[in-house]
Amino acid sequence: MRGRVLQVALSVMAVILLITPAVALADETVLSPAQVVELDPSLDGSTVVVEGEAVGDVLRALGGGSWVNILGDEVGLGIWMTADMVERIEYLGHYKHSGDLIRVTGTLNRTCEEHGGEFDVHAEEMEILAPGEPLTHHIRPREGTMGVVGFIVGSFLLIRYLKLRADSPL
Amino acid sequence: MWVRMRWQDIRVVLHFTGIFVVGLGIAMLIPLATALVYREWSAALDYFAGMGVAFTVGMVMISSMIKRPRVSHVHAMAITAFAWMVAACVAAVPLSLSGNYVTYLDAVFDAISGFTVSGLTVVVDLDHLALSHNMWRHLTQFLGGQGIVVTALSMAFALKGGAFSLYMAEGRDERILPNVIHTARFIWIVTLTYVVTGTLAIFAVLMYLGMPIDRGLLHSFWIAVAAFDTGGFAPQRMNLMYYHNYLVEVVALLLMMAGSINFGLHATVWRGNRVEIRRNLETRVLASVSATMIALVAMGMAYSAWTGGALGIFRKGVFQVVAGQSAGHQTVYPSQFMDDFGGIGILAIIIGMAVGGSMSSTGGGFKALRVGVMWKSLVLSIKKSLAPPTAAIMVRYRHLGERILTSEVTSTTAVVLTLYLLTYAAGAIIGMAYGYSPAQATFESVSATANSGLSIGVTSASMPTGLKLVYMFQMWAGRLEFIAVLVLGAQIVLALKPRRRRAS
Numbered sequence: 036m037r038g039r040v041l042q043v044a045l046s047v048m049a050v051i052l053l054i055t056p057a058v059a060l061a062d063e064t065v066l067s068p069a070q071v072v073e074l075d076p077s078l079d080g081s082t083v084v085v086e087g088e089a090v091g092d093v094l095r096a097l098g099g100g101s102w103v104n105i106l107g108d109e110v111g112l113g114i115w116m117t118a119d120m121v122e123r124i125e126y127l128g129h130y131k132h133s134g135d136l137i138r139v140t141g142t143l144n145r146t147c148e149e150h151g152g153e154f155d156v157h158a159e160e161m162e163i164l165a166p167g168e169p170l171t172h173h174i175r176p177r178e179g180t181m182g183v184v185g186f187i188v189g190s191f192l193l194i195r196y197l198k199l200r201a202d203s204p205l
Numbered sequence: 206m207w208v209r210m211r212w213q214d215i216r217v218v219l220h221f222t223g224i225f226v227v228g229l230g231i232a233m234l235i236p237l238a239t240a241l242v243y244r245e246w247s248a249a250l251d252y253f254a255g256m257g258v259a260f261t262v263g264m265v266m267i268s269s270m271i272k273r274p275r276v277s278h279v280h281a282m283a284i285t286a287f288a289w290m291v292a293a294c295v296a297a298v299p300l301s302l303s304g305n306y307v308t309y310l311d312a313v314f315d316a317i318s319g320f321t322v323s324g325l326t327v328v329v330d331l332d333h334l335a336l337s338h339n340m341w342r343h344l345t346q347f348l349g350g351q352g353i354v355v356t357a358l359s360m361a362f363a364l365k366g367g368a369f370s371l372y373m374a375e376g377r378d379e380r381i382l383p384n385v386i387h388t389a390r391f392i393w394i395v396t397l398t399y400v401v402t403g404t405l406a407i408f409a410v411l412m413y414l415g416m417p418i419d420r421g422l423l424h425s426f427w428i429a430v431a432a433f434d435t436g437g438f439a440p441q442r443m444n445l446m447y448y449h450n451y452l453v454e455v456v457a458l459l460l461m462m463a464g465s466i467n468f469g470l471h472a473t474v475w476r477g478n479r480v481e482i483r484r485n486l487e488t489r490v491l492a493s494v495s496a497t498m499i500a501l502v503a504m505g506m507a508y509s510a511w512t513g514g515a516l517g518i519f520r521k522g523v524f525q526v527v528a529g530q531s532a533g534h535q536t537v538y539p540s541q542f543m544d545d546f547g548g549i550g551i552l553a554i555i556i557g558m559a560v561g562g563s564m565s566s567t568g569g570g571f572k573a574l575r576v577g578v579m580w581k582s583l584v585l586s587i588k589k590s591l592a593p594p595t596a597a598i599m600v601r602y603r604h605l606g607e608r609i610l611t612s613e614v615t616s617t618t619a620v621v622l623t624l625y626l627l628t629y630a631a632g633a634i635i636g637m638a639y640g641y642s643p644a645q646a647t648f649e650s651v652s653a654t655a656n657s658g659l660s661i662g663v664t665s666a667s668m669p670t671g672l673k674l675v676y677m678f679q680m681w682a683g684r685l686e687f688i689a690v691l692v693l694g695a696q697i698v699l700a701l702k703p704r705r706r707r708a709s
Binding site: 072073076079090091092093094095096097101102104106109110111112113128129130131133145146147148150151152153154155170172173174175177178179181182183184185186188189190192193195196199200203 | 245246247248250251253254256257258259260261263264265267268271272302329330332333334335336413414415416417420441442443446447448449450451511512513514516517518520521537538540541544545665
């Protein structure tokens with residue numbers, strides 16, 4: 036009998052453990068933007084901690100504040116921030132530079148009433164984890180060779196074509 | 206009897222395709238210049254290489270025939286279908302060299318998506334892509350939206366007969382002006398008017414939002430091009446969500462609506478006949494379909510406990526219905542379709558994408574006019590059943606003038622409609638076979654075939670190669686409305702089939 040009770044209790048615990056990650060977040064679980072976007076809709080309005088690279092531009096938000104978009108796992112996420120937080124961001128990612136890696140703690144809004152139904156996070160705290168760095172794009176000789184060979188062969192074919200066309204009867 | 210292409214005919218197809226390919230190489234001067242201005246030296250070399258490849262491939266093809274030949278109707282079909290595919294393969298060369306595509310096939314996928322103004326993308330790390338590569342991606346939509354052949358025609362390349370056949374083969378059914386070259390040029394004038402106006406409007410908003418002037422100008426041009434040409438590409442991973450601003454979305458929405466309208470109707474309105482907008486069967490069907498789908502999406506969002514308010518329903522629901530019928534710009538994440546739109550909302554978006562825009566527009570889908578014609582055919586059948594056997598019954602409809610519904614129009618419409626539906630279904634079944642849910646597989650299949658570009662999350666660099674090939678075929682065949690592709694396919698099959706020897 037005691038063994039059966041233990042078995043049932045363990046089963047119930049197992050079920051709870053299986054379900055819990057889907058509907059609740061541990062306090063300090065750090066998520067990527069991709070994970071935030073995939074969170075269960077029931078977590079709307081909860082506090083999330085998200086890390087990602089600040090990319091693109093700082094954009095003015097209607098009604099005050101600014102937008103900074105962060106990137107992680109190939110998904111972007113809009114973070115609404117106050118001016119003092121924005122000032123601390125030095126680099127935004129683009130072709131020639133990676134952006135600052137930032138960690139944001141804030142409120143998740145799947146359909147933000149304040150911002151016309153946007154899926155966003157309103158930052159309450161923001162931390163710079165690592166500054167952005169210049170990105171180098173090496174000049175590869177392969178592309179240059181392809182271009183030079185292409186133009187030489189193409190020019191030869193063009194000259195030959197024009198000559199044959201001029202020589203051929205009307 | 207099947208007419209088999211001779212070697213002479215194949216040379217005609219190669220010759221004209223070569224002209225388009227060389228033209229494409231010349232178009233690469235624009236991203237090359239962008240790369241030089243922004244000191245993107247590595248990307249500049251990608252375009253130098255791309256131009257070299259285009260020049261060589263194009264000249265090899267052009268050299269297959271020395272004197273420019275006349276183009277028959279069959280040639281036009283084969284040239285169009287073949288040229289679109291070869292153009293995509295050549296346009297993919299600089300993209301592939303960028304390092305932002307996992308394989309060359311992925312770069313071809315994006316090039317096809319660009320030319321067919323679909324907007325599905327498998328690019329990796331888009332937010333760090335060179336401005337010059339973004340310029341090229343959006344230019345493919347600009348050229349493809351107009352039609353590669355129309356572009357060539359407007360520059361008076363492919364003359365000496367066959368120009369109208371080439372124009373028709375590209376999925377355009379109406380000659381807007383008496384001369385086909387003038388028609389092609391008119392299409393460019395309309396497009397440039399909308400794109401310039403849209404660029405200026407979006408630029409004003411982006412300046413208010415605090416973007417740097419040069420980035421703002423590039424972004425606004427790219428969004429305007431992608432919206433009017435019903436493409437759907439965007440320079441950032443978040444698509445239009447990146448800007449967090451409803452004014453950008455409103456301008457894009459208006460451009461997408463303008464892009465979904467028949468160029469013939471644009472011409473009629475430009476001549477001062479505004480009544481045609483209200484009376485045109487195609488416009489009426491387009492408006493009815495949009496209104497119905499918007500109502501269904503709003504219902505789906507309301508049932509899914511949407512908390513974003515009325516503005517949110519407009520920015521997410523209304524926008525996605527119009528975008529589904531045209532450009533495929535997204536203001537929601539793929540997962541939000543499943544979570545926030547409900548079953549009825551997803552179904553409405555799929556139906557909207559399947560119907561698409563107007564004939565002779567940059568929009569895709571099986572087109573609103575075909576839905577209208579099938580509806581009128583149904584009315585005709587019912588009228589005939591109720592009338593005395595001796596009565597002559599006819600049904601009229603308004604489309605750029607008064608027209609009588611003929612059995613030829615009905616049967617042609619039914620054939621094209623059936624081909625679209627079969628392709629939608631086939632792509633969905635293949636998607637399901639790869640393990641995606643019926644809703645995901647159907648959504649993405651319809652989006653690819655209808656050149657919509659909305660994604661529910663299936664399309665990515667990591668999706669199976671087989672599915673990439675299926676979507677590439679769907680985008681290509683859907684853009685050319687199947688006939689040109691079927692003609693090319695039939696010619697290839699006939700060429701491979703051994704000739705029967707006559708008994709002596």
